[in-house]
Amino acid sequence: MARRVEDGLSGSPLILAGPLLxxxxxxxxxxxxxxxxxxxSGHGRKFERYGAWRFIRPEPQALWRPRLSxxxxxxxxxxxxxxxxxxxWTFTQPVPDNGWPLALGAVKFTAQCTPFRHLGFFPDMAxxxxxxxxxxxxxxxxxxxxxxxYTGVGTLSLSAxxxxxxxxxxxxxxxxxxxxxxxxxxxxxxxxxxxxxASKFAAREVRRGKRYDGIILDPPxxxxxxxxxxxxxxxxxxxxxxDCRRLLDxxxxxxxxxxYAVRMSSLALAGLxxxxxxxxxxxxxxxxxxxxxxxxxxxxxxxxIFARWSNDQIPV
Ligand SMILES: C[S@@+](CC[C@H](N)C(=O)[O-])C[C@H]1O[C@@H](n2cnc3c(N)ncnc32)[C@H](O)[C@@H]1O
Numbered sequence: 001m002a003r004r005v006e007d008g009l010s011g012s013p014l015i016l017a018g019p020l021l022x023x024x025x026x027x028x029x030x031x032x033x034x035x036x037x038x039x040x041s042g043h044g045r046k047f048e049r050y051g052a053w054r055f056i057r058p059e060p061q062a063l064w065r066p067r068l069s070x071x072x073x074x075x076x077x078x079x080x081x082x083x084x085x086x087x088x089w090t091f092t093q094p095v096p097d098n099g100w101p102l103a104l105g106a107v108k109f110t111a112q113c114t115p116f117r118h119l120g121f122f123p124d125m126a127x128x129x130x131x132x133x134x135x136x137x138x139x140x141x142x143x144x145x146x147x148x149x150y151t152g153v154g155t156l157s158l159s160a161x162x163x164x165x166x167x168x169x170x171x172x173x174x175x176x177x178x179x180x181x182x183x184x185x186x187x188x189x190x191x192x193x194x195x196x197x198a199s200k201f202a203a204r205e206v207r208r209g210k211r212y213d214g215i216i217l218d219p220p221x222x223x224x225x226x227x228x229x230x231x232x233x234x235x236x237x238x239x240x241x242x243d244c245r246r247l248l249d250x251x252x253x254x255x256x257x258x259x260y261a262v263r264m265s266s267l268a269l270a271g272l273x274x275x276x277x278x279x280x281x282x283x284x285x286x287x288x289x290x291x292x293x294x295x296x297x298x299x300x301x302x303x304x305i306f307a308r309w310s311n312d313q314i315p316v
Contacts, residue, residue, distance in 0.1 A: 019309060021255060025198065025266055028285035029300055030127045035102040037294040041301050042066030047073060047293075050111045050119050051102050055097060057117055058087075061302055076170060077117045087111050089313035100181060104129075107156040109180040120176065121153045124291050124303035125218070128256055129157040135254045135310060136161035141211040145205075145247065147198040147240075148223075152177025154216055156184050162213070163190040169225045197225025199236055201242040214254045215244050219231075221262050224280050233262055238272060245276045252280075253311050260304035269307035282311035 008214075032038060040047045041053065041062040048055055056076040074093045082087025100114030104126060112120045132154075136142045142162040146155045149166040150173050158164045168174050174195050181187045194201060198219065217240070223231040237259075244255055255277075257269055270286035277284065286307040290300040 001136060005075070009050065011110050017037075018274060019280060019282040019284050020035045021270060021274050021284045022269070022286075023267070026285055027290060027300070028127045028131070028196070028287060029290045029292050030124055032123075032294050033104065033126070035104065036123045036126075038065050038291045038301060040068045041293060041299070042073065046301065047071045048119075048123075051100055053100065053111075055113070055156065059301065060181055064299070065283045067297065067299075075113060075114075079117075083307075087117060094236075099230060105157070106155065106160070106184065107153055107180070107186075108184040109151060109153050109156075110176065110183065120151050122218075123151070124289050125154060125258070127289070128216070128258060128306070129154050131308075132158060132216060132254060133160065135214060137199050139213070142253070143211070144213045144214040144216070145202075146245075147202065147215065147244075148216040148219050149173075152180050154218075155258070156181060156186050158214070159189040159191055160184055160217075163192070165192045165212075166193060167194045167198055169195055169223060169229075171194065171195050171226070188216050195226055197227070197231070198230040199231070199240050199243070200229065202240055206243050206246045210247055211249055211250065211252070213252050214249050214256075215247065215258045216258075217244065223262075232239060233259065234264075241272055241276050242260065245280075250280065250311075251314055253314070255311060256306065256308045260303050262305075266284045266305035266307055269305060273309050277309050280309070282309055284301075284309050 037049045039049055042065045045131055046059040050106055055071045058079045073090050074095055075091040077089050078087055080091050101111040102111045109121055138170045139161045144158045145165045146168050149155050149168045155164050174193050178193055193236040221233050266286035269285050273284045288302050289304040290302045292298045292300055
């Protein structure tokens with residue numbers, strides 16, 4: 001099927017097969033909520049609230065000056081000399097070792113200061129989870145797949161619309177995700193918790209002839225499967241997206257891909273989707289994820305790039 005590409009910039013549409021690619025980037029900015037907020041940022045750091053606890057973490061993209069003169073935090077993650085890893089938490093007051101409960105809507109989860117500088121969930125993903133729920137509005141039996149699912153906040157949000165398959169290479173992350181399901185009182189929902197390499201699992205699902213209504217994937221730049229399988233985003237993403245496409249069909253509703261800490265444009269992600277989704281209808285959009293600071297003069301802190309495919313032409 002021939003479709004127009006509107007670049008939104010030059011106003012000159014191109015005729016191509018496949019979904020409509022909206023070439024002008026979108027901004028998907030998340031606001032804070034009761035249990036999370038970006039209080040301030042600047043001078044290469046950010047100051048956030050996680051429930052009653054406040055932390056400072058490194059943030060290389062906060063190039064500006066902080067708005068507040070003082071950041072009274074319970075703890076700070078001080079990076080090592082190596083940009084990609086290392087570093088440690090220092091605390092000014094004791095913080096619960098085993099974490100503390102937070103909520104986002106109906107989903108409850110444990111926040112915790114992890115050795116990897118994260119707090120056990122990624123707050124910038126909130127607008128992504130909201131968008132996926134909107135795509136599945138009114139559905140109660142939509143089958144979805146969450147690859148690189150981490151501690152399961154996205155999975156639990158998707159589970160309101162039907163069965164979810166959650167895949168992550170880390171036994172510990174999947175155990176935390178299951179604990180978050182218990183905490184949310186959602187342990188009885190039809191969720192398959194799978195410890196596996198995302199690429200291997202997707203390929204196996206293709207061989208089994210499986211289909212999904214929606215897929216989300218949030219791959220790291222570099223990772224390892226449970227048996228040491230190497231994941232390098234630039235090298236392995238095209239084949240994984242091709243398998244994801246084989247798991248979707250004319251009746252499927254979305255694919256959402258987020259990528260962070262990589263030298264890449266969201267337009268490149270959109271180009272990959274456009275290539276692979278050529279036989280499907282729908283729309284491809286791309287852009288940046290950001291978190292909006294608390295307060296009236298709030299600024300936007302960019303966190304990741306994304307591309308997504310959605311289908312509003314489901315055959316009846
Ligand atoms: C950034 S996290 C995803 C965060 C998640 N979307 C969220 O917002 O909660 C990336 C995850 O990828 C997992 N991972 C890394 N390499 C993997 C692989 N080869 N197969 C499956 N999962 C992998 C890690 O264990 C980690 O949990």
